[in-house]
Amino acid sequence: MTGGRHSRRLVPAYLATGGRAHPSRNHLDRLTTLHAACEEIPVGLGPEQRGVLELIQPGALPLVDAAAYLRLPVSIVKVLVADLVSAGLLHARPPIPQATGPDIETMEKVLDGLRALKS
């Protein structure tokens, strides 16, 4: 990406540095729920970061839905989200059944719910 001083930056500066450690992104799942943590989106964010905040301003979304609507890979959205959480602009709620998977009561409720849908 070469070009004039004012050409649009495709890669946000914080990403262009490359290889920076993002301690929190390993805790993000595709089903981590994203909630807005700011009423107004601050200026000076990269377009992808701003895109995440704009998308979830009206309501909560799982990270994977955000990636689908933004047309960005989940691995990249995790980096964006980790940065936005660190900056206090975004809440990320992990899915309740994390690594271990759902507990037995939850599975029973899933089963009841599926059976109730059968016509």
Add this chain to the structure above:
Amino acid sequence: MDSARSSPDPRYLTGNDPVLIKLLIAGPFAVGKTTLIRAISEIAPLHTEEVMTQAGAFVDNLAEAEHKTTTTVAIDFGRLTLPNNLVLYLFGTPGQRRFRLLWEDIAQGALGALVMVDTRRLDESFEVMDLIEEAGLRYAVAVNAFPQAPTYDLDTLRDHLDLRPDTPLVLCDARSRDQSLDALIALVEHVIAHTHLEPA
């Protein structure tokens, strides 16, 4: 990557911080994964484009995604809201071992997997069944009955697929919501039965 403008309107989560449950719909190319997800999902199925290096590692910055030799894998998913503040997420997962990291990422915390097979090419489902077993997930097998496909009785299929006696094996037209729900019910029953038997 396509223009961001053509995305559908976002369908936000409703309810009070619902519990999100992951299920995998796994199987080889064109076996009917997306068809089953569409039959069950309350939203038009969405997909993510995952970018991997040739070695199967995640690409996590855009510069690399655009400039290096990378492979893109589309992962589609659908959503089904259930009573009790639960939301089921169904992920269509391709079975190639070379995308193992991606596979593990999707399988993390999942309730279980439904493996879809086509009787014209049973062996193509072996790889994905191996991956699921390695990930420690329980699974059920759904035979998607295509019109030109040979029919076998379930015992013969069970034998060919080398299934454990207790692994559910069901016939399923992936276009049918009811039959697809039945396949998921068989899966969840199986997972529950084994969780009772082998407490974590």
